[in-house]
Amino acid sequence: MRTIKLIFCGLFLLVVCYWYAAAQPSATTLFEGARLIVGDGSAPIENSAFLVENNRFGTIGRKGQLQLPPGAVRVDLTGKTVMPAIVNAHNHLGWAIIKTGEIEKDTYSRENLIDHLRRSAYYGIGAVMNFGTDPGDVAFQIRAETIPDAALLRTAGRGMALPNAGPGAAYWKPVAYGVTTEAEARKAVQELAAKKVDIVKIWVDDRNGTVKKLPPPLYRAIIDEAHKHNLRAAAHIFYLEDAKDLLRAGIDGFTHGVRDRDVDDEFIRLIQMRRNVFVTPNLPDRGATAEDFVLMSDTVPPSEVKRLRDAQMKRSPEDEKRARAFFDLQSRNLAKLNAAGVRIALGTDSGTTVGWDTHQELTDMAASGMTPSQVIVAATKTAAEVLKLDRLGTVAAGKSADFIVLDANPLDNINNTRRIAKVYLRGKELNRQAMRASWIGARRIAQ
Numbered sequence: 535m536r537t538i539k540l541i542f543c544g545l546f547l548l549v550v551c552y553w554y555a556a557a558q559p560s561a562t563t564l565f566e567g568a569r570l571i572v573g574d575g576s577a578p579i580e581n582s583a584f585l586v587e588n589n590r591f592g593t594i595g596r597k598g599q600l601q602l603p604p605g606a607v608r609v610d611l612t613g614k615t616v617m618p619a620i621v622n623a624h625n626h627l628g629w630a631i632i633k634t635g636e637i638e639k640d641t642y643s644r645e646n647l648i649d650h651l652r653r654s655a656y657y658g659i660g661a662v663m664n665f666g667t668d669p670g671d672v673a674f675q676i677r678a679e680t681i682p683d684a685a686l687l688r689t690a691g692r693g694m695a696l697p698n699a700g701p702g703a704a705y706w707k708p709v710a711y712g713v714t715t716e717a718e719a720r721k722a723v724q725e726l727a728a729k730k731v732d733i734v735k736i737w738v739d740d741r742n743g744t745v746k747k748l749p750p751p752l753y754r755a756i757i758d759e760a761h762k763h764n765l766r767a768a769a770h771i772f773y774l775e776d777a778k779d780l781l782r783a784g785i786d787g788f789t790h791g792v793r794d795r796d797v798d799d800e801f802i803r804l805i806q807m808r809r810n811v812f813v814t815p816n817l818p819d820r821g822a823t824a825e826d827f828v829l830m831s832d833t834v835p836p837s838e839v840k841r842l843r844d845a846q847m848k849r850s851p852e853d854e855k856r857a858r859a860f861f862d863l864q865s866r867n868l869a870k871l872n873a874a875g876v877r878i879a880l881g882t883d884s885g886t887t888v889g890w891d892t893h894q895e896l897t898d899m900a901a902s903g904m905t906p907s908q909v910i911v912a913a914t915k916t917a918a919e920v921l922k923l924d925r926l927g928t929v930a931a932g933k934s935a936d937f938i939v940l941d942a943n944p945l946d947n948i949n950n951t952r953r954i955a956k957v958y959l960r961g962k963e964l965n966r967q968a969m970r971a972s973w974i975g976a977r978r979i980a981q
Contacts, residue, residue, distance in 0.1 A: 571616065611939060619937055625664050696713070757784050781805060866902075
């Protein structure tokens with residue numbers, strides 16, 4: 535009798551489990567009909583089909599090749615283009631300007647950082663790297679979490695420079711380590727290693743002669759100590775000669791291109807000798823276009839859009855000429871790096887603008903001679919590799935289902951990355967309409 539009861543109980547549990555599983559929403563979705571840009575530079579898959587199972591990409595092929603699994607949902611994307619979610623490898627998020635009346639106060643907080651990660655996600659960004667301006671432990675705590683409807687975060691923690699020679703914004707100066715000796719520099723790296731930073735950041739720039747640059751003995755010690763802890767080191771640079779010496783010292787990446795002159799053959803040879811060195815060009819502002827103002831209007835209050843538009847209208851012809859010359863110099867340098875096969879990753883250096891300017895950077899990279907396909911690879915596959923996010927960057931089986939659905943093909947015109955129909959992060963579609971409604975009219979000036 536006892537055996538019969540056990541058998542009956544077992545059968546009852548199986549029936550309950552089967553009923554429960556059948557009652558749950560499907561964990562599998564079949565997407566069909568879109569042009570699929572994988573993100574690795576290969577030709578797109580026309581009239582594609584791909585499965586998303588348990589928040590990851592499953593089988594990928596063409597429409598008609600994949601059968602709808604039992605209980606799965608079918609999504610028709612005919613006429614759309616799908617590409618991987620963007621990865622932004624250079625940011626300074628978490629800081630915001632709180633305005634009360636005529637008083638403005640700079641703040642860094644968990645609330646601000648999550649808000650910026652959500653704004654990034656709205657524009658199709660799946661992950662970001664905060665590069666050296668994260669005080670305290672907030673960024674590390676958020677890095678360990680998966681925030682709903684938000685980009686993933688990676689962080690360099692606190693970067694290093696001479697005292698008060700870090701980022702120019704006043705509220706960031708206390709964040710960077712101010713090191714003056716090799717012992718202090720190595721100790722700072724050791725502290726960062728204990729926090730398990732994703733990379734070590736240094737500033738080697740005199741800020742147009744306003745501060746002293748981090749000297750070679752100190753940055754060599756930092757790079758050496760980082761490598762001892764299996765960490766990479768990346769440098770903010772301005773001058774060509776500094777960039778050359780940093781390459782000789784073993785630097786792993788540059789968070790800006792050379793900005794004082796055209797790069798020469800010696801620099802190209804040095805960087806080609808270190809194939810894993812990456813560059814996030816962060817091309818300078820040429821001024822927002824009418825299309826840029828439309829793009830930012832999704833997340834920026836109308837009053838702030840008007841302020842930015844008015845400020846741009848007041849730029850003098852001399853200012854415009856200087857801005858154009860500064861852009862053209864860095865654009866030429868990017869074209870040379872791209873032709874030389876250097877690893878180029880998308881980075882915007884974002885701090886006061888979040889998300890929309892990523893698409894502005896894509897436009898600028900294409901204007902510098904990169905093909906739309908090369909720009910997309912830089913913004914997806916290469917940037918994910920730089921951040922060591924092996925589950926992001928391409929549409930491939932087993933990777934996180936982070937992708938953008940576009941109304942037009944960015945391989946025809948890179949500006950079509952702005953024509954976003956849907957964004958999926960970790961297999962879930964963002965409610966972009968609700969997100970947009972929550973931002974418009976907000977008092978915080980934190981695009």
